[in-house]
Amino acid sequence: MSRRDSMVWAACFVVAAISAGSATAAVGEACGVQAARYENGKGFSAAVIRAGEVRIVNPLRPLTPEVTQILEVVIGAKRATAYGPDFTSLRRGGAPQAMQAALGGPITWEAALPPLPETLGIVADDGTPLADLTFQRCEAPPAAAPEPAARKGGKPEAAGGKGRPKGGSKSASKPSPKTSASQPPAKTPSGFSIPQGAVGE
Template identity: 45%
Template sequence: MIRSRSLVLLLSGLALLDAGSAAGQTPAEAPVTETAPLAKRPPVRRKPPPAPPQPMAATAPLANPKTPELAVVCDAKAARYEDAQGMAVWVTRSGAITIDNPLRPLTPDTTRVLQVIIRDRVATAYGPDLLGLRRGSAPATLEATTGGPIRWDGELTILPDPLTIVSETGEPLAQLPFKECGVAPATRPEPTVAAKKPPAAKPARSQGAPRPGDEPKAPPGLQVPQGAIAQ
């Protein structure tokens, strides 16, 4: 009886030990399955960050010549132009020289002319139009050079701004901006060349009695010998 009770207790203890062991065990880890090795990816090349913008160096502005245009109206007054050095050019009259061309009878050659005053001297500026003019001498000299008279306008025509002076090849030499309309300064008279007087003619000798020594003389070798003519 005692043995039976001891056996029951022993079995009960073993059962408790088995239950405690089962409670303390960790769940079995899942078996790791083998996977295929990952393919090597190419390295990613990243662009470097953009450099910060550098400040631009200050440069001098380009000196572009101004395009002349017909914009100056002075009516009965003269137009004053002046360059950077202070030299003033007064435009007092405008006109044209028209010469008939026998090769083009319907389109005569026309030259536009401006009469200008520079340092109290009268000169001209001329060209096919008023937007590019060449330097000229006095109006009378220009007429003699071109072979035609200048037909002046009744009043000053519309003038360009600036007044552009070009060379014989058309390259710009100077540009004079317009300043004002006003009264042109007085000018010195052009020097005149005195005409040479023809030499005075010798007075004609009056017809009268011959003076001594004016008798006609026989040419040499034709003298009549004395006694050759019978008396």
């Protein structure tokens, strides 16, 4: 092989290496203020719009905190999360506020979407693989319904508990003997029966 041919082959090798490096960088590129589109090739897609983590410090091991990766995603105009110790074993979660309560700590969100891996692994609660989502492209964040506000307390009707306010009518708290004798209890749980003779005549 002549010196000229050697130089041509060397130049081609350098170009191929640069092209391969560019493709690798594109897979792990940071979408920033855009969303990262992931698909599984079977019609399912999700747009990652935020990335963060929950860091819990164990007093027994203060130097090795428990870190949970959190991704906020939009699927069909609905917000959800994917969370786990790493991006290869993510579980499906609810809205970010609900996940903060479930994981026991606040989510620290990145200011912009950082570089993400080429593939996100989704697993079931027992660790069984469910799907692998592959990065497709950066795109404008999709429209999604706002996250529901956190509830403040329970329902008003549940605040009274089992007791009744004092001063209520006795007929409301105690059924008359005639009613008990002539009618079976109306609120017996399904699957339960009252033996004969248990209710006095």
